[in-house]
Amino acid sequence: MTQAKAHTHEPSIRTYLLVFAALMILLIATVWAAKLTHGHGAIGVVIAMLIATAKAVLVVLFFMHVKGSTMVTKVFVVVGLLWLAILVGLTLNDYMTREWLPPSRGWHQVNSQMPQAPEPHH
């Protein structure tokens, strides 16, 4: 029976050093961008998270050997992230839409008139 391979190849030292250099450059970029966008609101957070995601992708693909791994391994990685997306997505969905609906007056009709829903703000 052919040997099942957990991953097809081992990256070279050169690959590891290049990834490490990229990670350090991204770290410097993170701090520099934070200082640059200080006080400019949400754009700083977006940039910081994008850079952090780029670093995480590099670590996952190269240091954790996901690049070149079997499809099953990649599925495990993606599924974990999907579950996290459900957690974050539905939680934020709850909190961000709290003000969209008026407080409930219960199902008993106190008045004959229905209360007017306020304009949903975005």
Added chain:
Amino acid sequence: MSTQDQPFLAHQFDDLGQQKEADTLGMWAFLSTELMFFGGLFTAFTIYRIAYTEAFAQCAQKLSMTLGGINTGVLLCSSLTVALAVWAAHRGNMRLVCWLLLATIALGLIFIGIKFTEYYFDWQESIIPGFRWNEQKIIHEMHLDPARLRLFMTFYFVMTSIHALHMVIGIGIFAVVAYKSWTGRYAPEYYNPIEISGLYWHFVDIIWIFLFPTLYLLH
């Protein structure tokens, strides 16, 4: 395929490749649970960050971006030494594996040391909720909302100390693996414990990669 000619092969596996994949998938399944664990903390912090944007941005000034940035660099170096240790194991150089894992442990201890130094500064400033808290100083000298600072510092201490606990566990694991490497328990055809404990360490590094901008680089 008996255990005589394949001493590292557990009986339930067909071959070493299948065993390696099973070990790897087992660790990834565990890392998914860790991702949900830290994800919950990050989500909760995000909710309050959105609710108290300005206050949290001011509270973040109590953290040292310099020390946090140095710590991030230290962890990135430690991930490199771990990756090189796995590379060395693949080549059968088990002594080098041990040295690289010891370097990783050293870098991890440096991280812990810097973290505890930051905690010590927070102790000096009396902004540790539940342990050392000087409300008057916060209001009159730091000009911060004490309720918001308490919330922010609670998140900071819980998230970073649980992360630090994960690092200490990782250091312990590497100590055992380094010893086993030195005493010849692994081989180029079987070094799964080195690889999967490396996966754990890289994951803890990724958590810090996100912790640093989330807590330290608020705007």
